[in-house]
Amino acid sequence: MHRQSILHSLDKYEAVYPSERTMTDRIRTLVTQHTDCFERTCLPGHITGSAWIVSHDLSQYLLTHHRKLDRWLQLGGHADGQHESYQVAIREAVEESGLTGFTLYKSENSIIPLDIDVHLIPTRGSEPAHEHHDIRYLLIAPANQVVKVSDESHDVRWFTREEFLRITGEMSLLRMLYKGEQILK
Numbered sequence: 001m002h003r004q005s006i007l008h009s010l011d012k013y014e015a016v017y018p019s020e021r022t023m024t025d026r027i028r029t030l031v032t033q034h035t036d037c038f039e040r041t042c043l044p045g046h047i048t049g050s051a052w053i054v055s056h057d058l059s060q061y062l063l064t065h066h067r068k069l070d071r072w073l074q075l076g077g078h079a080d081g082q083h084e085s086y087q088v089a090i091r092e093a094v095e096e097s098g099l100t101g102f103t104l105y106k107s108e109n110s111i112i113p114l115d116i117d118v119h120l121i122p123t124r125g126s127e128p129a130h131e132h133h134d135i136r137y138l139l140i141a142p143a144n145q146v147v148k149v150s151d152e153s154h155d156v157r158w159f160t161r162e163e164f165l166r167i168t169g170e171m172s173l174l175r176m177l178y179k180g181e182q183i184l185k
Contacts, residue, residue: 002038002083003031006047009085009135012112026118027133037133038079045118045131049088050076052114052136052176053097056143058184060158061177063167064096067152068124072167074176075156076134085135086111093139097156098148105138105183114138114183115176138180 007028014024027047036042052074053062063072077092079085086104094100104111115136123129149156159167164177 003035005083006031006085006135009111009113010116012110013116016107016112020116023116023118027116027135030131030133038081038083040078040080043128043130045133047079047085047088048076048132048134049079049082049085049092050074050134050136051089051093051102051139052180053093053099053102053139053141054180054184055141055158058140060160061164062097062099062141062147062156062158063164064152064156065154067154070154072173074136074173076136077152085113086137089135089137090139096150096152098150099141099145101142101145102139103142105140107183111137114179115172117172117175119172136176138183 010024010028014021030045031037034042038047040046062075064075065071066073075093075096076089079088082088090102090104093102105114113135117134117136118131119134121130121132147156
């Protein structure tokens, strides 16, 4: 079953963050009930992959000012049929930033998501409101590369912790910051 890998990732995540079982159960339900959960046409929602990107010296965080949603967010996007959500996160990080050579954080040589989140995407034009079941990974950026802004963004740039805290109070983003800090200290 092509969905086994994500279910296994959710099990590993829940072992690290047992208090988030409600969220892992929501994503498990989507995955087990919808064979097309990796396609953006899957409604009421579908799997997406995101990257919490930290600079090589661990002092800054890379965010995109999303063109459609008009706010600062982590880089990420639709699975579009890809069954490995960490590969989606890496692909989207490369496409949206122009950076290459990311290091994917692993815990004891095991790939475990940094965070998971289910959030509502509002109706836009003919696209109905739907949920993104987002699987998020910690990536460390390589040194000495220049960020490039893609067509999907108004801007992509690095923020210090203090700058980041000034631009958002969104719990979903703060959770990634705090979890990343705990892991990397």
